[in-house]
Amino acid sequence: MPIITYREALNQALREEMSRDDRVFLMGEEVGEYNGAYKVSKGLLEEFGENRVVDSPIAELGFSGVGVGAAMVGLRPVIEFMTWNFALLAIDQVVNSAAKMLYMSGGQFNVPIVFRGPNGAALQLGAQHSQAFESWLSHIPGLKVVSPGTPYDAKGLLKSAIRDDNPVVFLEGEMLYNTKGEVPDHEYLIPLGKAELKREGGDCSIIASGKMVLIAMQVADQLAKEDIHVDVVDLLTLRPMDVEAIRASVRKTNRAVVLEEGWEVCGIGAQVVDYIQRDCFDDLDAPVIRVHQEDVPMPYAKGLEKLAKPDVAKSIAAVKKVMYRS
Amino acid sequence: MATKKKSDTKNAANPALDRELLHSMLVQRRFEEKVGEAYALGKIGGFCHLYIGQEAVSTGIINQLRPDDYVIGTYRDHGQALARGVTPRAVMAELFGRIDGCSHGKGGSMHMFDRHRNFLGGHGIVGSHVPLAAGVGFAIKYRGGDQVIVCFMGDSVVNIGAFHEALNMAALWKLPCLFVIENNRYGMGTPVEKAAAVDDLSKRADGYKGMDGIVVDGMDVYAVRTAAAAAIARSRADSLPSLLEVRTYRFRGHSMSDAVSGTYRSKEELDEYKCLDPVFSLRDTMVASGTLTVAEWDAMDAEVVAVVQDAWDFADQSPEPPAAALYEDVFVDTTS
Numbered sequence: 246m247p248i249i250t251y252r253e254a255l256n257q258a259l260r261e262e263m264s265r266d267d268r269v270f271l272m273g274e275e276v277g278e279y280n281g282a283y284k285v286s287k288g289l290l291e292e293f294g295e296n297r298v299v300d301s302p303i304a305e306l307g308f309s310g311v312g313v314g315a316a317m318v319g320l321r322p323v324i325e326f327m328t329w330n331f332a333l334l335a336i337d338q339v340v341n342s343a344a345k346m347l348y349m350s351g352g353q354f355n356v357p358i359v360f361r362g363p364n365g366a367a368l369q370l371g372a373q374h375s376q377a378f379e380s381w382l383s384h385i386p387g388l389k390v391v392s393p394g395t396p397y398d399a400k401g402l403l404k405s406a407i408r409d410d411n412p413v414v415f416l417e418g419e420m421l422y423n424t425k426g427e428v429p430d431h432e433y434l435i436p437l438g439k440a441e442l443k444r445e446g447g448d449c450s451i452i453a454s455g456k457m458v459l460i461a462m463q464v465a466d467q468l469a470k471e472d473i474h475v476d477v478v479d480l481l482t483l484r485p486m487d488v489e490a491i492r493a494s495v496r497k498t499n500r501a502v503v504l505e506e507g508w509e510v511c512g513i514g515a516q517v518v519d520y521i522q523r524d525c526f527d528d529l530d531a532p533v534i535r536v537h538q539e540d541v542p543m544p545y546a547k548g549l550e551k552l553a554k555p556d557v558a559k560s561i562a563a564v565k566k567v568m569y570r571s
Numbered sequence: 572m573a574t575k576k577k578s579d580t581k582n583a584a585n586p587a588l589d590r591e592l593l594h595s596m597l598v599q600r601r602f603e604e605k606v607g608e609a610y611a612l613g614k615i616g617g618f619c620h621l622y623i624g625q626e627a628v629s630t631g632i633i634n635q636l637r638p639d640d641y642v643i644g645t646y647r648d649h650g651q652a653l654a655r656g657v658t659p660r661a662v663m664a665e666l667f668g669r670i671d672g673c674s675h676g677k678g679g680s681m682h683m684f685d686r687h688r689n690f691l692g693g694h695g696i697v698g699s700h701v702p703l704a705a706g707v708g709f710a711i712k713y714r715g716g717d718q719v720i721v722c723f724m725g726d727s728v729v730n731i732g733a734f735h736e737a738l739n740m741a742a743l744w745k746l747p748c749l750f751v752i753e754n755n756r757y758g759m760g761t762p763v764e765k766a767a768a769v770d771d772l773s774k775r776a777d778g779y780k781g782m783d784g785i786v787v788d789g790m791d792v793y794a795v796r797t798a799a800a801a802a803i804a805r806s807r808a809d810s811l812p813s814l815l816e817v818r819t820y821r822f823r824g825h826s827m828s829d830a831v832s833g834t835y836r837s838k839e840e841l842d843e844y845k846c847l848d849p850v851f852s853l854r855d856t857m858v859a860s861g862t863l864t865v866a867e868w869d870a871m872d873a874e875v876v877a878v879v880q881d882a883w884d885f886a887d888q889s890p891e892p893p894a895a896a897l898y899e900d901v902f903v904d905t906t907s
Contacts, residue, residue, distance in 0.1 A: 266907070270713070296713060301740070302736070302739060302740065302743070304736040304739065304740070306702065306732060306733050306736055307702045307705070307733065307736025307737050307739070307740055308702075308736075308740065309702070310699070310700075310701070310702020310703050310705070310706060310733065310736075310737065311702055311703075311705050311706035311709050311737075311740060312706060313702075313703055313706060314643075314691075314702065314703035314704060314705060314706020314707045314708075314709070314710070315706040315707065315709050315710040315713070316706070317691055317703065317706070317707065318641065318691075318707050318710045318711075319710065320709075320710045320713060321907070322706075337696060337699055337733075338699065338702065341695075341696050341699055342694075342699060342700075342703060346692075347900050347901070347902070347903060348677055348900045348901055349674060349677055349678045349682040349684070349692075350674050350677070350678060350682070350684035350686075350692060350900075351672070351673075351674035351675030351676065351677045351678060351684065351900060352675065352677075352899065352900040352903075353674070353684050353685070353686040354684060354686065354691070354692070355903045357907065386901050387901055387902070389902070405906070408906040408907055409906055410903045410905045410906060410907055411902045411903060
């Protein structure tokens with residue numbers, strides 16, 4: 246099976262879906278002539294032309310609204326945010342327009358749109374460029390939120406997101422774009438709303454998504470050397486969340502650690518813990534622990550940034566704690 | 572601002588059109604008066620913004636559209652919905668929060684929608700819908716169509732970022748959009764001159780290459796209609812956007828909770844504008860020119876009052892949405 250990068254996997258998904266359906270277009274800053282700030286859209290302008298690969302002004306609120314309007318009358322926009330930090334300027338269109346349109350029109354106007362771009366911290370980009378907004382976005386009824394961690398998942402989920410007739414928020418990662426993985430030649434889709442058990446072990450459940458899945462897999466490898474075997478549940482979709490997959494794993498392992506890139510307070514992990522306490526209260530042998538970014542804006546200095554981020558060491562410590570091991 | 576000078580665009584040679592425009596405006600007037608009554612009786616809840624005084628804007632512009640064109644607007648949307656042909660029954664039922672409303676009771680006063688009439692909604696966040704209009708224009712051009720989208724907005728929109736981002740893209744990409752500023756002189760209670768660092772709101776168009784900025788008397792339905800016709804033709808033929816500032820006035824408060832006059836505007840000012848009433852001005856012109864008799868007017872008014880009463884009766888007996896509707900319409904269960 247070919248091994249390609251996460252970036253190439255996204256590029257393939259866009260290319261395949263744009264070839265399949267001429268209502269699909271890509272719009273955003275630098276998506277065309279520049280080939281994308283992170284080169285996800287490389288070659289697409291050449292292949293599909295400027296009507297379908299549209300370089301926008303730096304105007305997130307404006308061009309995301311253009312996407313919603315176009316989707317209301319039957320096109321299928323893919324709106325690229327250079328990063329989700331900048332998407333805060335467009336949050337009105339995501340929350341007030343895209344997520345509300347079907348409901349407040351009494352079912353008349355669905356909005357088949359994908360808002361995509363990198364979410365979460367990269368390296369030393371400072372406080373305004375290093376934020377993870379999955380909990381903000383997952384809070385909103387009317388949005389689906391997807392967060393793939395591998396090239397295979399990125400491709401299959403982006404294709405499904407583009408075909409979905411609802412607004413989908415698609416969270417990528419700057420630190421993921423260069424990661425590699427197997428992606429088959431043949432076409433495939435991964436359904437939204439389904440988690441995947443990426444590693445099976447009986448001792449503890451690690452529940453993660455996006456970039457944190459890579460951390461979880463490293464944790465699993467290292468702990469295996471100490472004869473601790475963990476389940477890694479990759480949520481893949483944060484809304485609607487696959488609660489059954491979480492439940493099944495925790496009922497088996499009786500212990501859980503939840504990893505997330507974002508901050509602790511009202512984070513997506515808090516929602517996972519709520520599902521666990523509701524449905525698995527009697528199955529638990531220890532309180533659930535969350536691993537997350539420290540509760541500060543991201544510092545620039547390398548050492549401080551490392552301290553602020555959730556990582557393998559913090560995650561291993563969390564697993565050991567729920568297992569009462571040291 | 573609006574003046575007492577009559578527009579020279581009046582087309583007295585077309586009595587059938589006169590009657591059509593008068594009827595359209597009168598439906599909105601009597602409808603909104605009834606809405607005021609219903610609100611006072613508690614039949615309608617939430618925020619409710621009446622259109623009384625501004626009817627020449629919706630009628631004059633929407634009258635120029637084809638069925639396959641698009642309309643989008645603000646939370647002051649009852650008048651545009653009616654002018655676009657959404658039935659008084661469907662609009663009133665929506666206001667009453669009933670299943671037969673044009674948004675099936677899920678939208679309310681601020682969110683009238685009608686897919687079959689390409690009525691893309693009333694939108695509740697000031698300025699937020701202007702980029703949506705540019706997006707509809709983008710879709711029209713993407714498909715190579717010759718439709719247009721008309722985007723109604725209040726005067727306060729010209730100061731918000733979404734407006735500028737949308738107009739920039741509409742001009743940059745030559746989108747078939749007609750942006751209509753309904754300048755009723757106040758954003759809630761703040762006069763335009765206290766909010767906008769420009770005297771003439773249509774001048775905002777000057778910042779965008781290829782965009783026409785036009786000012787028109789919004790108390791004269793023919794003036795509005797004529798200006799709209801030119802802008803729409805330009806959009807249809809050359810896919811170019813225009814910015815039309817229509818100078819109008821609302822005879823009621825900003826919303827139902829707002830005093831009609833005496834706070835941010837004087838009774839004298841209100842009375843001065845009431846002399847320019849767009850509905851009665853057209854009626855008086857028609858009567859004076861002999862194209863409408865007083866008896867015919869009385870008959871038209873009685874017919875419209877009956878239509879509005881029928882809308883009330885219909886809305887009153889329409890069922891409330893069932894509990895099962897609560898979780899419907901969050902997502903559609905389809906892929907494409």
